[in-house]
Amino acid sequence: MTETPTRRSPVRRIVRRLWLGFAISVFALLSLCTAGVTSAVTSSPAPVGDVRTDVDRAIADLVGDDPARALADLPEGFAATMGYRPVVEDGRPVNPDGSCSSPIRLPARFEGLCRAHDFGYDLLRFGARTGREPAPWARRALDDMLVDAMHRACTNPLCDVAATVSDGGLTLNSWRQEWRAPTRESTSDLASSTLHRVVDVIGRRS
Numbered sequence: 001m002t003e004t005p006t007r008r009s010p011v012r013r014i015v016r017r018l019w020l021g022f023a024i025s026v027f028a029l030l031s032l033c034t035a036g037v038t039s040a041v042t043s044s045p046a047p048v049g050d051v052r053t054d055v056d057r058a059i060a061d062l063v064g065d066d067p068a069r070a071l072a073d074l075p076e077g078f079a080a081t082m083g084y085r086p087v088v089e090d091g092r093p094v095n096p097d098g099s100c101s102s103p104i105r106l107p108a109r110f111e112g113l114c115r116a117h118d119f120g121y122d123l124l125r126f127g128a129r130t131g132r133e134p135a136p137w138a139r140r141a142l143d144d145m146l147v148d149a150m151h152r153a154c155t156n157p158l159c160d161v162a163a164t165v166s167d168g169g170l171t172l173n174s175w176r177q178e179w180r181a182p183t184r185e186s187t188s189d190l191a192s193s194t195l196h197r198v199v200d201v202i203g204r205r206s
Contacts, residue, residue, distance in 0.1 A: 047144055049137040055127035059138045062120050063145040067092045070119075081129060082122050092116040102169065106162050109153045117146040121182050128181035139179045143170045 048060050054075040061070035070093045071086060079085040086093040089112050098118030100106045106114075120142035127134045147170065150163035177183070 047137065047141045049135055052135055053127065053132040055123055055132045056135045056138060059120060059123050059134065059142065062093065062116070062123070063141045067116070070123075075123075075126065075130075075132070077130065078123070078126050081126055086119045089115065093119055095119040095122055100166075102166060104162070104165065106166065107154075107159050109159075110150055110162070110166075113146055113149045113153065116149075117142060120145070124181040125183075134181060136179060139174050139181070143167075143174055146170065 048063065051057050051060050054073065058070045058073045058075060061067060061073050068088055068091060071088065074086070074093075084096065087096050088094070092112070094112065094115035095118040096115070098115035100110050100114035121139075124134050124139060124142070126132075147163060147167040150166060151160060154160045154163060173182075
């Protein structure tokens with residue numbers, strides 16, 4: 001008696017194909033994102049470019065040699081719009097309620113530096129909300145300010161590794177958001193913006 005070959009369930013075949021497609025897509029996204037971020041950093045503008053608005057001026061102060069000047073040049077309406085007035089900590093204006101938002105634990109010495117970076121990001125948000133969109137150099141300059149300060153604060157290799165990891169995360173996120181003012185995003189928003197940037201990279205490389 002001849003046995004009839006066992007047929008695989010159509011549902012199982014579909015599931016296997018979906019998982020295979022998902023795995024291939026993830027691999028492709030990671031590869032393209034790495035290439036895209038490298039390209040974005042290579043072609044990023046100078047640390048400080050044209051100052052067009054009072055928001056640009058405050059950011060230029062914050063990333064410059066005399067960061068405390070950002071308080072004197074604080075845009076009118078910032079405190080009312082953002083809900084706080086920055087304070088000076090170790091010579092830098094900071095968001096007093098800011099912190100290092102990172103999936104990994106960072107050295108405590110980075111906390112004040114992150115608060116200054118948070119204030120800078122709030123300047124970006126304030127500019128976007130009030131029709132004074134920050135200049136293209138602004139977000140990259142703020143990220144560079146934070147990473148450079150982290151490395152200067154380090155006294156051991158593990159600390160430098162943490163600073164380097166933070167640099168990678170900042171760069172990827174800022175590249176994904178096209179170096180514009182940061183916004184709150186859902187998981188679907190994050191996936192959508194990443195896909196959009198990857199497609200953009202593919203278009204430029206083809």
